[in-house]
Amino acid sequence: MDLLKLENQVCFPLYALSRMMTAVYQPLLDELNLTYPQYLVMMVLWEHRELSVKDIGAKLLLDSGTLTPLLKRMQEKQLLKRTRSAGDERVVLVTLTQTGLDLKTKAAHIPNAFRCHIPLGDHELLAFKDTLTKLLTKTETTINNN
């Protein structure tokens, strides 16, 4: 068996599916004028009132090279504020504006709207999510124990 054939790859369908899911989200997110990574940032900030850039990066597995310009664009859209921490001037704290907080109402229908496009039953979808989450966690550990 030729292991260098596309059909024998695990990561190609992972890569392609990830992009396809983002494409499924896009028309829904267009209504909120958000990209998918920006939607993820909104989600962690709806959940946690105030987070540093590092905190957001730890949750989304993104570094400041990605987050700094992304957060600046979100700030330009009046969704959030970025302020230096008083206690530690190295840290930038991010909080949502009222506009950003209010956007959660407009986003409330997105999870269900998205769900409709996924051709999996509830049980399979949950099992799939579990597999992904466990593999993500385990791989993260594996990599860090280098």
Add this chain to the structure above:
Amino acid sequence: MDLLKLENQVCFPLYALSRMMTAVYQPLLDELNLTYPQYLVMMVLWEHRELSVKDIGAKLLLDSGTLTPLLKRMQEKQLLKRTRSAGDERVVLVTLTQTGLDLKTKAAHIPNAFRCHIPLGDHELLAFKDTLTKLLTKTETTINNN
């Protein structure tokens, strides 16, 4: 249950795992001076002697906006040739150079080297690949039947 929480998302672990897997490949691909998308292009061209940009896009689910500059970079690295089809001048046909063909030897160890970093047994990995492939295919169909 708040469906707008990060932990309740299916697509976040998909998105994060996809990027993490690419990061696992990177040190292996560095030896070949390839990025992950370039590696995928090499793979389809090792398998098929000649492909149009459209063919490559159909296999990798990428459009000419992504592929044209990517293929130009690979051409600059002497990995492939791009020529207009004689029969249909709209079509650009891509074939590997001898250098590109020869690179398969240097790539032969990559699948196994990569496999070592994935904390899953053979059976689970195959099952995971199947799930991904089926969901990719089904979602593709769902989207096209819009």
Add this chain to the structure above:
DNA sequence: TAAAATTAAATTGTATGCAATTTAATTAAG
């Protein structure tokens, strides 16, 4: 067959990702 529609790449513009470096602030060590 000539105009209209379609198709394949390329181009343009914007938004990630990420490696590598830089800057500024804080902490650790001697």
Add this chain to the structure above:
DNA sequence: CTTAATTAAATTGCATACAATTTAATTTTA
């Protein structure tokens, strides 16, 4: 207490992704 090491963001540079448009070639159709 002062220097060295570390840390958090920002910056720089490069490579995807992808929407939207453009260009050139081919097909369709009236």
